[in-house]
Amino acid sequence: AQSVTQPDIHITVSEGASLELRCNYSYGATPYLFWYVQSPGQGLQLLLKYFSGDTLVQGIKGFEAEFKRSQSSFNLRKPSVHWSDAAEYFCAVGREYGNKLVFGAGTILRVKS
């Protein structure tokens, strides 16, 4: 069965600093991987997704993520964080057939000025 682990429940970074959010997955085959963001009181919005090809994926809002098969990881990065990036971030894994996504527990990002 698929599973996703986000080791950090909360992360606080200063505005302008770099950011890395960790995600580890468990899945026997090639995973389809996703990062979503949830702003307070809002639904989730897709940031980026990976299913094949270049292991460095670019997304919206200046985010990127790198798939590392050897580490079963798909960490999300941003070189310079803005106050508006404060939100909760979810990593998710899906499989080739079907529509089902399994989400991690989420990481809450706080940005301090």
Place this chain on the structure above:
Amino acid sequence: DAGVIQSPRHEVTEMGQEVTLRCKPISGHNSLFWYRQTMMRGLELLIYFNNNVPIDDSGMPEDRFSAKMPNASFSTLKIQPSEPRDSAVYFCASSLPGQGVLDTQYFGPGTRLTVL
């Protein structure tokens, strides 16, 4: 497009009452998903539909929960009878046809349910 529309946005009810949550997917999307989000269990998929047909309802917690999609533009999630442990935020999401899980899911704003 208006995006995924959910109603009501907030619902407070008493234990034992019937609760109905509503969702209107984005026009043209043929996959619809119901999720539940709680502090304890995170975001869980309850059920999803393709072309109005339930495909996977393995996440529905028990018989008190039921979901329907009578047509391509409307779905309901019903809880009868409701219990305090059903308190959560319920999200509806929809996606375009074509690539299965790779299709981007567009989430509604959610319904915050409180069962007293």
